[in-house]
Amino acid sequence: MVEIHLRVNGVTRSLDLEPWVSLLDALRERLDLTGTKKGCDQGACGACTVLADGERINSCLALAVQYAGREITTIEGVAHPLQAAFVRHDGLQCGYCTSGQICSALAMLAEHRAGAPSAVTGDPAATGVELSRAEIAERMSGNLCRCGAYNGIVSAIQEVAEMETAR
Amino acid sequence: MTDVQTRELPAGRTTGRNVGRPIDRVDGTAKTTGAARYAAEYPYPGLTHAALVHATISRGRITSVDTAEAAAVPGVLAVITHLNAPAMKPPPPVSPLNLSTLVSGTTVNYLNTDEVHWDGQPVGVVVAETREAALRAAALVRVGYRELPATVDFAAGQGDARPEKSSPIQPGAVAKGDAAAAIAAAAVSVDVRYTTPPHHHNAIEPHATTAVWDGDRLTVHEGSQSIAWMRSHLALRFGVPAAGVRVISPYVGGAFGGKGMVWAGTVLTVLAARVTGRPVRLALTREGVYRTVGGRTPSAQRVALGASADGALTGLIHTSVTRTGRVGGMPEQVTSASRHLYDVPNITLQQATVPLDLLSNTAMRAPGESIGTFALEAAIDELACELDMDPILLRMRNEPARDPVDGKRFAHRMLREAYALGAERFGWPERTPRPGSMRDGKWLVGMGVATAYHPSWQFSANVTVRLAADGTVVVRCGFHEMGMGGATAQAQIAADALGVPFEAVRVEYGDSDLPTGPAAGGSAQTASVAAGLLAACEKLKRSVLALARRSGDSPLRGRRPHDLQARDGGLWAGASGPGETYAAILGRAGRASVEARVGSDTRAGEILGQAKFIAKFLRDRRRWVKAACGAQFCEVRVDSDTGEVRVSRWVGSFDVGTVINAKTTAGQLRGGIVMGIGMALSEETLLDPRTGRIMNPNLAEYHVPVHADIPPIDVHYLNEPDPTMPLGLIGVGEVSITGVAAAISNAVYHATGKRVRDLPITLDKLL
Ligand code: FES
Ligand code: FES
Numbered sequence: 001m002v003e004i005h006l007r008v009n010g011v012t013r014s015l016d017l018e019p020w021v022s023l024l025d026a027l028r029e030r031l032d033l034t035g036t037k038k039g040c041d042q043g044a045c046g047a048c049t050v051l052a053d054g055e056r057i058n059s060c061l062a063l064a065v066q067y068a069g070r071e072i073t074t075i076e077g078v079a080h081p082l083q084a085a086f087v088r089h090d091g092l093q094c095g096y097c098t099s100g101q102i103c104s105a106l107a108m109l110a111e112h113r114a115g116a117p118s119a120v121t122g123d124p125a126a127t128g129v130e131l132s133r134a135e136i137a138e139r140m141s142g143n144l145c146r147c148g149a150y151n152g153i154v155s156a157i158q159e160v161a162e163m164e165t166a167r
Numbered sequence: 168m169t170d171v172q173t174r175e176l177p178a179g180r181t182t183g184r185n186v187g188r189p190i191d192r193v194d195g196t197a198k199t200t201g202a203a204r205y206a207a208e209y210p211y212p213g214l215t216h217a218a219l220v221h222a223t224i225s226r227g228r229i230t231s232v233d234t235a236e237a238a239a240v241p242g243v244l245a246v247i248t249h250l251n252a253p254a255m256k257p258p259p260p261v262s263p264l265n266l267s268t269l270v271s272g273t274t275v276n277y278l279n280t281d282e283v284h285w286d287g288q289p290v291g292v293v294v295a296e297t298r299e300a301a302l303r304a305a306a307l308v309r310v311g312y313r314e315l316p317a318t319v320d321f322a323a324g325q326g327d328a329r330p331e332k333s334s335p336i337q338p339g340a341v342a343k344g345d346a347a348a349a350i351a352a353a354a355v356s357v358d359v360r361y362t363t364p365p366h367h368h369n370a371i372e373p374h375a376t377t378a379v380w381d382g383d384r385l386t387v388h389e390g391s392q393s394i395a396w397m398r399s400h401l402a403l404r405f406g407v408p409a410a411g412v413r414v415i416s417p418y419v420g421g422a423f424g425g426k427g428m429v430w431a432g433t434v435l436t437v438l439a440a441r442v443t444g445r446p447v448r449l450a451l452t453r454e455g456v457y458r459t460v461g462g463r464t465p466s467a468q469r470v471a472l473g474a475s476a477d478g479a480l481t482g483l484i485h486t487s488v489t490r491t492g493r494v495g496g497m498p499e500q501v502t503s504a505s506r507h508l509y510d511v512p513n514i515t516l517q518q519a520t521v522p523l524d525l526l527s528n529t530a531m532r533a534p535g536e537s538i539g540t541f542a543l544e545a546a547i548d549e550l551a552c553e554l555d556m557d558p559i560l561l562r563m564r565n566e567p568a569r570d571p572v573d574g575k576r577f578a579h580r581m582l583r584e585a586y587a588l589g590a591e592r593f594g595w596p597e598r599t600p601r602p603g604s605m606r607d608g609k610w611l612v613g614m615g616v617a618t619a620y621h622p623s624w625q626f627s628a629n630v631t632v633r634l635a636a637d638g639t640v641v642v643r644c645g646f647h648e649m650g651m652g653g654a655t656a657q658a659q660i661a662a663d664a665l666g667v668p669f670e671a672v673r674v675e676y677g678d679s680d681l682p683t684g685p686a687a688g689g690s691a692q693t694a695s696v697a698a699g700l701l702a703a704c705e706k707l708k709r710s711v712l713a714l715a716r717r718s719g720d721s722p723l724r725g726r727r728p729h730d731l732q733a734r735d736g737g738l739w740a741g742a743s744g745p746g747e748t749y750a751a752i753l754g755r756a757g758r759a760s761v762e763a764r765v766g767s768d769t770r771a772g773e774i775l776g777q778a779k780f781i782a783k784f785l786r787d788r789r790r791w792v793k794a795a796c797g798a799q800f801c802e803v804r805v806d807s808d809t810g811e812v813r814v815s816r817w818v819g820s821f822d823v824g825t826v827i828n829a830k831t832t833a834g835q836l837r838g839g840i841v842m843g844i845g846m847a848l849s850e851e852t853l854l855d856p857r858t859g860r861i862m863n864p865n866l867a868e869y870h871v872p873v874h875a876d877i878p879p880i881d882v883h884y885l886n887e888p889d890p891t892m893p894l895g896l897i898g899v900g901e902v903s904i905t906g907v908a909a910a911i912s913n914a915v916y917h918a919t920g921k922r923v924r925d926l927p928i929t930l931d932k933l934l
Contacts, residue, residue: 020299029298034208035201037420039371040453044866047371075201087195090834093650095198096372096420102199120875137874144866146371146421147650148841149834150877 004068008033009077019065023057024048026064027074035075035099039144046143049100049107050074056107058142075099080106081163085156093147101143105157108139109164131161185659185669186894187886189830192655193674194418194648203418206388207375211446214377215244217439218301218449219432220291220308221458222283225319225859226524229281229290231311237293242300245443246308248291252278252438255404266777267399272428272461273495273527277435283312284494285526286319286860287458292435294443298450317524319859321365321465321490328488328519331498341506341572344513346471349482353473356482357549360469361542361924363908365852367462368531369871370649372420374460375450376436384411385437390419392427392647393686398679400429401437417677419649423842424530426649427688431459457864461529462852464489464499466538470546478556478564482513485543489520495527500535504620504905505543507792510567525859530688532842533901536621537908541846541926544617544909549922558616558913559586559595559798570792578791579889579897581822582618586798588883589616589820593800602920610804612815613918617909619797619821621902623892624691625787627780628699629682629766632661632707636753636760638736640667642674642703646684646696650838651900652831653692659827660697660894664704666733667749683768683776690795690898693827698893699765707763708733714761715752722747791891795902797821799840799910805918810930812915814844817880824889824897836882836903843907845872849927 001016008031015030024041027033027050039047041060048060051073082102085091092098112131117124120138129135136154145153197203222229234246257279258271275282277289291308295301318324333339350356370390377388385407391397394414402409419426432451440447451459466489473482487501502516531537551558566583569576590596598614599605605612630644642661646653654674662669675681685695709728715721715738722745723731723738731738731746739746753761766776787793802816819840826832849870853862863869882903888895908926915933916922923932 018297018299025298028208032210033201034204037205037372038207038450039373040866042453042865042867044453045371075199078200083196083199086199087191090192090830092192092195092198093652093831093834093838094370094372094419094421095194095203095650096205096370096418098198099201133879134875137877141873141875144371144871144873146369146423146842146871147834148838148872148877150841150872150874151837151880152834154874 002065004065006064006068006072007070008072009074015064017064019063021064022060023062023064023067024059027059033074033076037096037099039097046104047097047100049104049143051103051107054107054110056104075103078102078106082106082156082160085160086153089152089156089159091149091152091156093149097143097145101145101153104140104143109161131158133158185662186827187829188659190655190659190669190828192652192831193658194654205372205418205420206377206390207448207450209377209388211379213445215294215296215443215445215447216298216301217292217294217436217447218305219289219435219455219459220293220305220310222286222288222290224283224312224314225286226317227283227312227314229283229310230313233309237304237307240295240300240304240307242296243293243304244296245294245439246291246304247278247439247442249278249281253441255279255438256406259403267396270393270396270400270429271495272430272529273492275494277431278438285492285524286858287526289431289435289459292439294439294447317859319524319854320856321523324490324521324523325467325488328521331518331520339518341514341516343572346482346484346513346515349513350471350473350484353481354476355550355553356471356473357546357553358471359546359549359924360467361545363466363538363541363926365462365465365854366531366846366850367457367852367869368423368425369866369869370421370423370425373451373453373456374426374430374432375448376433377446377448378437378440379446380440383407387414387437389414389416389433390422390426391416392422392649392688394645394647394677394679395683396686397429397433404434405437405441414679415677416647419647422649423532424534424688425460427686428529453866454864457861461496461527463531463534464528466501468501468542470542472546472550474550474554478554478561480509480511480565483509483511484515486517487519487539490528491520491522492525492527493522496529501539503622504536504540506572507570507794508543508618508620509565510571511565514572532839532904533621536905537843537846540617540620540905541908544906545912545924548615548913548916557600559590562618575790575792578793578891579824580796581885581887582796584885585796585820585822588885589798589800589818592820592881592883593818595800602917609807611807611918613803613805613914613916615801615910615912615914615917617799617906617913619799619902619906621690621795621905623793623795623897624689625698625892626685626691626695627766627776628685628695629768629776630696630699630703631682631762631764632700632703633760633762634665634707634711634749636750636758638667638671638748638750640665640672642672642700643681644676644684644696644699645679645681646676646692647687648677649687651835652828653696655831656693656827657696657700660700661704664701664733667736682764682766690900690902694892694896694898697896701893703763703765706765707761708738710761710763711749711752712738714756714758715747718755721752787891793889793891795821795823795897795899797902799906801910801914803911803914803918805915805933810933812848812928814876814911815878817878819880819903820883821902822885823899823902824887824892825895826884826886827896832884832899833882835899837880839901839903840880840907841872841877843904844876844911846926847908847911847928851927
């Protein structure tokens with residue numbers, strides 16, 4: 001057993017756990033933060049996406065002990081216009097991929113603001129690349145939605161991105 | 168029940184203020200904040216975790232089990248195998264008198280037998296204090312086997328396929344005229360074979376069960392499409408009264424047919440909780456889902472068509488071979504759309520199945536129709552090319568006025584209108600017919616079209632509606648919410664039926680303690696619940712009126728139910744006549760609430776409900792052919808260097824009757840198209856032909872569509888009511904996956920001149 005201090009959604013939680021417990025299981029099973037979902041437990045679906053110091057990670061591929069002292073944000077700690085936009089654009093059906101989509105999108109928007117290119121960005125060195133539907137879809141492709149709510153998800157993200165640029 | 172809804176139809180249409188509107192789904196906030204709890208997310212004091220041990224042979228008997236190492240893992244509470252498991256009753260044989268018998272995923276009495284029937288069958292379950300310990304210990308259980316010969320390869324087993332017999336539910340063969348002779352004599356003909364691989368649902372929520380016993384009372388949290396049948400099934404298997412079993416399922420993380428049956432994980436979690444006396448949670452691994460939950464059957468199909476030179480069809484042959492498991496599964500109605508789509512004088516349809524030593528197949532979004540329309544609608548396109556005729560023109564040339572097989576009337580069919588609308592939105596006239604003629608740089612551009620078709624169903628639903636003195640309404644029905652927006656749609660319907668604001672209605676669902684709802688299958692749930700709900704609202708309004716008439720002061724005194732309009736939170740005589748609010752009526756009568764109920768959950772009520780359903784089903788079936796239909800248009804771009812296929816545009820134009828919620832309906836229609844795109848281009852479950860073991864049981868190697876694969880999908884619907892359905896609505900869950908694979912394969916042909924008749928259309932097949 002290892003004792004660690006996890007900072008989740010601004011609160012420090014202390015945990016006694018085996019070193020092989022994933023961050024995802026620590027959140028879901030030990031801290032009862034079940035908003036983060038498990039779709040595959042092997043980095044293939046994105047349902048478990050959380051933010052670690054603002055960057056998106058697949059928490060199923062992370063060991064909880066590695067993240068001691070890092071600032072973890074789960075869906076329970078998110079309060080952002082994107083959530084309402086998902087509902088307005090019906091970017092969800094069953095809701096099981098939704099937490100991951102939202103956390104992933106928040107980090108993706110930050111990546112874009114920081115000038116990170118994607119595989120569909122024509123010129124990787126260009127600045128101020130417009131967040132087109134194709135750009136959003138490419139950058140969100142690590143988050144599967146079997147219900148096929150992709151169009152609504154992209155619309156929600158695009159609307160929020162436009163709102164942020166307008167500000 | 169039926170009469171009431173039929174009478175309701177005009178009123179429902181004209182006073183609809185909520186029905187049809189694009190209202191946000193009521194559970195949207197719970198799902199976007201992480202508050203919605205799914206089956207594996209219920210905390211219980213003393214909760215334990217289970218993991219399964221899977222057989223590693225295709226068929227045989229267990230000869231030895233060594234659990235010593237597993238039991239020694241710290242935290243392990245029990246290692247249960249057939250050597251120490253308590254007896255359970257076997258799954259019941261299917262009986263038409265008790266429809267819950269349809270719900271057994273397989274006929275295997277897990278851990279009550281030493282027999283192995285498929286590679287992956289659970290042969291043990293480990294319970295531990297933590298999930299990690301359970302998984303670790305499960306990997307340490309050593310099982311010895313004596314293998315028996317097994318037949319697992321679909322391609323090799325097809326020769327043994329037996330023709331299906333028809334049943335009242337699944338019409339089998341059709342032999343109208345002499346199709347073979349007509350095709351042989353036809354001016355133009357095609358005769359082609361198509362194959363489709365096995366598919367898996369891959370709902371993003373893997374199946375999970377949390378089971379808690381309290382004496383003989385059992386609580387189960389499970390994402391399910393059939394909570395009432397699951398309750399009956401578990402009660403029977405464990406020999407306890409059904410009244411003490413409660414299945415709770417408010418959120419289902421996707422299902423698509425995969426959560427319709429009761430599979431091993433559910434039964435074994437309940438068993439493990441019985442053995443350990445502790446609450447047990449089993450969250451299947453993704454691989455565990457593939458090993459224990461059935462998927463879509465593969466198919467081999469033949470379609471032959473004959474036509475005169477002007478495109479009048481003279482003969483149609485559609486035959487199919489699919490597989491079941493020797494331990495369960497169902498034949499798929501692969502040729503069902505071929506019964507109804509074209510006006511052909513000579514039709515031969517025949518479905519055959521072969522049982523294999525594999526896990527049962529099970530329903531997956533539009534079982535039968537999704538793969539059947541691939542073959543039929545691709546063959547129609549092939550014929551159009553042979554005829555040098557526009558494929559839409561060919562379809563319209565052969566659009567029937569009545570059912571081609573038995574001359575019954577269509578309850579509703581607006582396929583022509585759907586095509587006209589879709590063609591206009593898509594810009595079909597811009598297409599140049601010659602394959603390869605629409606190049607854009609390195610991209611070969613192709614446009615394809617196909618018909619979507621899915622029968623519409625309606626089951627029985629027990630519903631209660633309670634109206635409180637403050638004007639709020641609670642609708643209660645044990646239906647299922649897997650993402651379709653059912654609670655939102657039913658709240659819209661109740662709001663209009665009672666003339667109250669949408670916000671005043673709360674809908675309770677997903678709990679087997681509620682009045683029994685329909686299973687969520689066959690795209691039937693919305694219509695089924697709506698019928699019960701409308702009837703309950705009618706009853707409720709009559710009760711309220713009776714209350715009002717008891718008072719000498721009520722302006723409703725002397726009024727009859729049919730004089731009244733429900734609006735503005737009360738009952739009023741016509742559009743401008745006198746009336747009063749529910750609050751006033753209930754307040755005067757000193758009543759806190761009034762409740763109305765449709766259907767009964769007693770055993771007698773259940774039998775009566777079932778009998779009514781079957782009677783209505785058979786009556787409807789004698790009179791009408793009922794279905795949703797539509798036209799799928801797509802544009803693909805094929806990379807001329809790599810053969811990669813990208814779907815660049817989509818227009819789906821559907822005839823789905825009255826649309827209850829414009830937003831969630833569009834979402835469901837898009838969702839089906841997305842799954843169809845996966846079926847066309849990337850999805851395939853790969854089995855080792857020697858063992859039948861699934862080789863890609865994960866989301867990394869079974870490729871479902873991702874964001875980047877999906878263009879904006881433009882969906883349209885005609886919004887014309889089907890007069891034979893409650894409020895005129897037709898279910899939308901499945902129709903939109905049908906025709907998708909054909910539209911894509913037709914577009915790929917148009918782009919490249921290559922016909923790929925073997926799904927998925929991967930790039931290797933185009934180079
Ligand atoms: S659960 Fe982590 S990526 Fe799927
Ligand atoms: S909403 Fe169901 S998987 Fe995305």
